[in-house]
Amino acid sequence: MISACICTIGDEILIGQIVDTNSSMIARALQDKGIAVRRMVSFGDDGDAILSNLDKELNDNDIIIVTGGLGPTKDDITRESLRVLSGSRGYKRDAAQEAEIRRILSSRGLDALQINLDQALVPDNCEVIVNHLGTAPIIIVSRDGHRLYSMPGVPYETAGALGDMLSDIDSHFSTEDIYHKTIMTYGIAESALSNLIAPWEDALPEWLHLSYLPDPITGVRLRLSAYGCDHAVAEKVISERLEGLKEILGSYIYSMQDDSLQAVVGRLLKERCETLSAAESCTGGEIAHLLTTVSGSSAYFLGSVTSYAIEVKQKVLAVPAQLINEHGVVSSEVAAAMAEGVRRLTGSTWAVATTGLAEGDDDRNPEGTVWVGISGPNGTFTSRWQYKSSRQINIKRFAATALNELRLRIINY
Amino acid sequence: MISACICTIGDEILIGQIVDTNSSMIARALQDKGIAVRRMVSFGDDGDAILSNLDKELNDNDIIIVTGGLGPTKDDITRESLRVLSGSRGYKRDAAQEAEIRRILSSRGLDALQINLDQALVPDNCEVIVNHLGTAPIIIVSRDGHRLYSMPGVPYETAGALGDMLSDIDSHFSTEDIYHKTIMTYGIAESALSNLIAPWEDALPEWLHLSYLPDPITGVRLRLSAYGCDHAVAEKVISERLEGLKEILGSYIYSMQDDSLQAVVGRLLKERCETLSAAESCTGGEIAHLLTTVSGSSAYFLGSVTSYAIEVKQKVLAVPAQLINEHGVVSSEVAAAMAEGVRRLTGSTWAVATTGLAEGDDDRNPEGTVWVGISGPNGTFTSRWQYKSSRQINIKRFAATALNELRLRIINY
Numbered sequence: 001m002i003s004a005c006i007c008t009i010g011d012e013i014l015i016g017q018i019v020d021t022n023s024s025m026i027a028r029a030l031q032d033k034g035i036a037v038r039r040m041v042s043f044g045d046d047g048d049a050i051l052s053n054l055d056k057e058l059n060d061n062d063i064i065i066v067t068g069g070l071g072p073t074k075d076d077i078t079r080e081s082l083r084v085l086s087g088s089r090g091y092k093r094d095a096a097q098e099a100e101i102r103r104i105l106s107s108r109g110l111d112a113l114q115i116n117l118d119q120a121l122v123p124d125n126c127e128v129i130v131n132h133l134g135t136a137p138i139i140i141v142s143r144d145g146h147r148l149y150s151m152p153g154v155p156y157e158t159a160g161a162l163g164d165m166l167s168d169i170d171s172h173f174s175t176e177d178i179y180h181k182t183i184m185t186y187g188i189a190e191s192a193l194s195n196l197i198a199p200w201e202d203a204l205p206e207w208l209h210l211s212y213l214p215d216p217i218t219g220v221r222l223r224l225s226a227y228g229c230d231h232a233v234a235e236k237v238i239s240e241r242l243e244g245l246k247e248i249l250g251s252y253i254y255s256m257q258d259d260s261l262q263a264v265v266g267r268l269l270k271e272r273c274e275t276l277s278a279a280e281s282c283t284g285g286e287i288a289h290l291l292t293t294v295s296g297s298s299a300y301f302l303g304s305v306t307s308y309a310i311e312v313k314q315k316v317l318a319v320p321a322q323l324i325n326e327h328g329v330v331s332s333e334v335a336a337a338m339a340e341g342v343r344r345l346t347g348s349t350w351a352v353a354t355t356g357l358a359e360g361d362d363d364r365n366p367e368g369t370v371w372v373g374i375s376g377p378n379g380t381f382t383s384r385w386q387y388k389s390s391r392q393i394n395i396k397r398f399a400a401t402a403l404n405e406l407r408l409r410i411i412n413y
Numbered sequence: 414m415i416s417a418c419i420c421t422i423g424d425e426i427l428i429g430q431i432v433d434t435n436s437s438m439i440a441r442a443l444q445d446k447g448i449a450v451r452r453m454v455s456f457g458d459d460g461d462a463i464l465s466n467l468d469k470e471l472n473d474n475d476i477i478i479v480t481g482g483l484g485p486t487k488d489d490i491t492r493e494s495l496r497v498l499s500g501s502r503g504y505k506r507d508a509a510q511e512a513e514i515r516r517i518l519s520s521r522g523l524d525a526l527q528i529n530l531d532q533a534l535v536p537d538n539c540e541v542i543v544n545h546l547g548t549a550p551i552i553i554v555s556r557d558g559h560r561l562y563s564m565p566g567v568p569y570e571t572a573g574a575l576g577d578m579l580s581d582i583d584s585h586f587s588t589e590d591i592y593h594k595t596i597m598t599y600g601i602a603e604s605a606l607s608n609l610i611a612p613w614e615d616a617l618p619e620w621l622h623l624s625y626l627p628d629p630i631t632g633v634r635l636r637l638s639a640y641g642c643d644h645a646v647a648e649k650v651i652s653e654r655l656e657g658l659k660e661i662l663g664s665y666i667y668s669m670q671d672d673s674l675q676a677v678v679g680r681l682l683k684e685r686c687e688t689l690s691a692a693e694s695c696t697g698g699e700i701a702h703l704l705t706t707v708s709g710s711s712a713y714f715l716g717s718v719t720s721y722a723i724e725v726k727q728k729v730l731a732v733p734a735q736l737i738n739e740h741g742v743v744s745s746e747v748a749a750a751m752a753e754g755v756r757r758l759t760g761s762t763w764a765v766a767t768t769g770l771a772e773g774d775d776d777r778n779p780e781g782t783v784w785v786g787i788s789g790p791n792g793t794f795t796s797r798w799q800y801k802s803s804r805q806i807n808i809k810r811f812a813a814t815a816l817n818e819l820r821l822r823i824i825n826y
Contacts, residue, residue, distance in 0.1 A: 012626045014450040015593065016440030017634070017671070019432065023455075027429030037427040038462070040455035042436075045624070049451070108602075116604055135604075154627065156802050180428065189521075191529055191548075211458070213425045214567060221430065258430065278719075280698075284705025288698025288719040293805055295772060297697070303725035305718050306691075306701040312716035312759055316729065346725055359708060389569050392706055 001228070002035045002173050005061040008042040009050060009068040009078055010153060022067045022151075022158045029162055033169065034178040035063065050081040058085065058141070058148050063169060068153030079123070079139070082150055086141040088123035095120075096130045097137040104135060129168060133160040140168070147172055179226040179234040182258040183242065185249060186219035186404045193220055193252075200244055205237065216389065217396045218260065219404075254407060261403040262290040268410050269300040274349035276406075278304035279317055279342035281329070282356035282370060286399040302346040307338070317341030330355050330365045332382040335373030343375045351375045352406045354398055359391040370398040374409045381409060414641070415448045415586050418474040421455040422463060422482035422491055423566060435480045435564075435571045442575055446582065447591040448476065458482060463494040471498065471554070471561050476582060481566030492536070492552070495563055499554040501536035508533075509543045510550040517548060542581060546573035553581070560585060592639040592647040595671040596655065598662060599632030599817045606633055606665075613657055618650065629802065630809045631673065632817075667820060674816040675703040681823045682713040687762035689819075691717035692730055692755035694742070695769040695783060699812040715759040720751070730754030743768050743778045745795040748786030756788045764788045765819045767811055772804040783811040787822045794822060 006023045013020050020042060027037045038061060043049045057064050066078070083091065098120035105112045119135045122128055129138035129149075134157035141148040149165050151158050185193065190212055194201075201210055207229055213221035224241070226234035246253060254264050269276055278287045288304040291297055307313040310329060314321055319337040327333040335355050343351035356370030368387040373380060383405055387397045419436045426433050433455060440450045451474060456462045463482065470477045482491030496504065511533035518525045532548045535541055542551035542562075547570035554561040562578050564571050598606065603625050607614075614623055620642055626634035637654070639647035659666060667677050682689055691700045701717040704710050720726040723742060727734055732750040740746040748768050756764035769783030781800040786793060796818055800810045 011624060011638075012634075012636070013437070014440060014453065015444045016437040016442075016450075017595070017626060017636070018628070019434050019437045021432050024426070024429040024432045027427055029429075031428045037429075038456065039466075040427065040453075042453035043451065053452075110602075110605070113604060113608060115607065154629070156629065156806055159803075182430070189523075191526060192523070194528065195526060211424060213430060215431070216567070216569065221425075223425070223430070225424075277725075280701075284710070284714075285693075285698035285701025285703075285717060285719070286705075288693075289702040292697025292699075292719075292721065293808070295804055298721050301697075302722040303718065303720045303729070304698060305716065305729070306698070306705070307716045308705065308711050309715040309759065312690075316716070316718070316758060345729060346722065390572070391708055393569055395706070 001178075002063065002175055003061045004030050004035050004037045004063040004065065005057040006037060006040045007053065007057060007064060007066045008040075008153070009045060009066060010042070011044045013042045013068070014044050022153065022155055025155070025159060026065050026067070026162070029166060030063075030065075031178070031180070033166065034175040035169070035173075036178070045077060047077050047081060050078055051084055054081060054085055054148065058143055058146050062146055062173060064146070064148040065165070066148060066150045067158055078150060079121070082126060082139055082141055083123035085143070085148070086123050086125040088125040090124055091121040092124050093120050094122050094128045094137055097128060100130050100132060101135045104133075129161060129164045131157060131161050133157045138165060178228070179231055179238070181224045181238045181242070183222040183224075183245065183253060184219060184255040184257075184259050185222065185252045186254050186261065186400070188220065188249075188252045190214040190220050197245065197248055200241075200248060204241065208238065208241070216393065217400050219254070219400075221258070251408060251411065254404065260290070260294075261400055261407060263294050265403055265407050265410070266291070266294045266297055266300060268407065269350070270296075272410075275300050275302050275346075276350045276352070277302045277342045277346040277348040279338040279351065279353040280304060280306045281308065281313070281338070281354055282358045283354045283395055283399045283402065284308060286395050287352060287354065287402055290399060290403065302348050305342055305345070313338065317345070328362060328364050330357055330362060330369060330371060332371055332373075332384065335371035335382045336375070336380045339373035339375035340380055349377060350406065350410065352402050354402050356398055358394040358398065368394055370401065372398075372402045372405045374406050376409055376413060378413055381405075414591075415476065415588055416474045417443050417448050417450045417476040417478065418470040419450060419453045420466065420470060420477060420479045421453075421566070422458060422479060423455070424457045426455045426481070427457050435566065435568055438568070438572060439478050439480070439575070442579060443476070443478075444591070444593070446579065447588045448582070448586075449591070458490060460490050460494060463491055464497055467494060467498055467561065471556055471559050475559055475586065477559070477561040478578070479561060479563045480571055482563075491563060492534070495539060495552055495554055496536035498556070498561070499536050499538040501538040503537055504534040505537050506533050507535050507541045507550055510541060513543050513545060514548045517546075542574060542577045544570060544574050546570045551578060591641070592644055592651070594637045594651045594655070596635040596637075596658065596666060597632060597668040597670075597672050598635065598665045599667050599674065599813070601633065601662075601665045603627040603633050610658065610661055613654075613661060617654065621651065621654070629806065630813050632667070632813075634671070664821060664824065667817070673703070673707075674813055674820060676707050678816055678820050678823070679704070679707045679710055679713060681820065682763070683709075685823075688713050688715050688759075689763045689765070690715045690755045690759040690761040692751040692764065692766040693717060693719045694721065694726070694751070694767055695771050696767045696808055696812045696815065697721060699808050700765060700767065700815055703812060703816065715761050718755050718758070726751065730758070741775060741777050743770055743775060743782055743784060745784055745786075745797065748784035748795045749788070749793045752786035752788035753793055762790060763819065763823065765815050767815050769811055771807040771811065781807055783814065785811075785815045785818045787819055789822055789826060791826055794818075
């Protein structure tokens with residue numbers, strides 16, 4: 001199996017100032033090609049560290065993908081390390097990238113400065129893939145049949161150059177078979193899930209590996225992996241086994257592929273030509289935000305009201321003041337009235353509402369309480385949930401719970 | 414300087430299914446203690462890989478923090494590697510963690526299963542820090558004065574155990590001085606920024622290192638780092654130099670600390686006892702979501718309307734149909750009317766509105782166009798922006814741009 005190592009260069013990663021999202025994006029792409037990522041390594045903007053780490057990984061792996069350390073400013077020293085690694089004497093100017101630099105800057109209404117143009121300088125012995133989204137080219141070091149790709153660290157540039165890099169990999173390596181299948185569950189804890197499916201899991205063939213990937217927000221992901229066997233065979237056997245799993249888990253499963261609750265809710269609504277609106281208090285726009293990250297969501301998501309202030313609840317959503325006085329803002333009654341209010345306001349088929357305490361408590365409810373209201377063609381339903389995380393995680397769990405409750409109401413309608 | 418390596422274990426990271434956020438959280442905490450994180454390494458759930466990687470890092474670094482690979486399910490083999498690393502013959506049951514497992518499960522209304530209780534098993538020679546948020550304890554391997562901390566991989570458990578781990582580090586290592594200062598800018602590209610401040614940068618003392626951390630959403634972060642010098646001296650010199658930087662950059666700077674636009678806007682509003690509402694079309698709740706991630710935001714953020722559907726724009730925000738017909742939904746006029754509409758509806762001091770195209774185009778505007786409307790005590794202002802990213806990144810850039818426009822209007826009022 002072809003092995004790969006993904007390296008990220010940058011002090012900003014080592015001091016925790018930014019989270020590295022490039023590596024997982026690259027890993028998914030390699031994974032889909034059946035290339036085994038053995039390691040991911042991050043190290044600092046330091047010439048010696050860069051050279052020694054890259055040299056080691058270039059010995060140990062067939063493919064090395066490097067991000068970061070390429071930019072117009074003074075702290076960039078990666079290129080010099082690539083010169084040494086590739087045994088180049090000096091630098092050459094890559095005409096295609098230089099033209100691209102001029103084009104990009106001119107499309108932004110900027111002049112090409114010398115500092116920009118010099119990004120087209122690459123070590124003599126290196127190959128180049130042109131970066132069409134940014135000024136720094138992708139530089140390739142080839143050594144003993146192993147290939148190192150040095151990519152810019154800005155995530156959208158990395159993403160944009162990925163396709164060209166994968167084509168280059170295709171033309172230099174022949175990849176093996178690997179097959180993964182992911183199942184998404186929500187509303188059941190990892191250990192309970194593990195107990196529930198133990199007999200099913202024990203009966204799996206040896207070449208199938210099951211992993212549990214728990215997450216408080218997406219729920220527990222299950223992943224079945226088949227290594228080194230025929231794609232079609234793996235697909236067939238896994239698909240048979242999953243029928244058994246579906247029987248055991250029922251509606252705990254929200255998708256038979258790597259998915260999000262908002263995408264699943266969106267597909268359900270689209271299939272049924274139904275629409276949705278949201279009234280958010282404690283989740284403060286998170287539900288609307290999640291729904292609208294899905295491409296094509298304007299077909300079913302009409303809009304939402306974030307009613308942080310009580311006056312907005314009363315005035316925009318028409319929640320009766322008496323209801324709030326009697327039961328408190330965080331109550332089943334207010335959750336129901338908010339859902340009904342926004343459904344009336346927008347004329348949507350379904351409405352989801354949240355009222356709760358992501359942080360702090362009130363007279364009646366502890367921190368982490370949320371009431372979810374779902375209003376639909378068959379009435380209004382509310383449910384109460386209790387979490388114990390930080391403000392930000394509570395908000396995310398409230399939103400995920402609300403989306404899952406909505407999903408359950410839709411599929412049971 | 415004390416050196417550290419942060420390791421993450423898990424196939425799910427190597428195949429790109431989850432993004433590792435633990436490492437940056439841990440890195441920030443170590444950073445604040447003046448501990449230098451030299452490397453971050455991720456490898457798979459494989460006994461040999463775990464043992465050889467941890468053994469190497471335990472030789473090379475003073476402190477090794479490991480996350481992942483500790484959970485109740487069958488794919489966890491980290492513990493056995495820790496037994497070998499620590500030279501333990503077998504396992505002992507940690508009474509404190511076992512009691513905690515019972516307490517945690519009972520507080521969730523669950524019985525403690527044997528699979529849960531067995532998480533209190535730790536290698537004979539290892540020390541333990543009790544995990545109060547989850548069932549797997551923090552296991553410590555001590556070797557030749559170096560210490561390895563094996564922590565659970567669930568981020569909120571990692572975060573919860575961080576304090577106890579840092580205390581243990583304090584009692585075993587004496588840390589050195591390191592000083593960082595971060596400045597946040599928005600609205601100026603990295604290369605232009607670099608040119609603009611080149612004379613200032615060239616005049617910095619040698620022991621001060623400047624880094625550029627560009628990000629399309631937060632803007633370019635500048636970081637000044639002082640290594641191995643007295644904290645007070647570093648603070649004084651940096652603070653003097655920053656006065657010069659402020660004069661050059663003016664309102665491009667939105668904060669003199671590691672910060673977010675929404676936090677800065679929040680502080681401005683709080684200081685002035687002013688309030689805010691939002692009307693979002695293309696940003697679909699992202700602005701409300703960002704604003705409400707800030708603790709205490711209910712003091713100034715009244716609420717928002719996400720008007721994905723044209724009917725919601727008309728009905729809830731009272732945007733005249735004629736305006737939409739004449740100028741199109743994505744127009745200066747509609748952005749202004751939305752901002753004014755939600756300001757009227759909520760009675761807020763300020764309102765921010767967005768209307769644009771995160772994906773696709775219309776007759777008049779290309780993909781990536783956004784109109785931002787800001788309505789406040791001194792009138793309504795609109796501005797047009799053009800981005801060229803993916804749907805999700807466009808949404809984030811639109812929201813950041815809107816928050817920055819709002820900030821500029823507030824500070825110039």
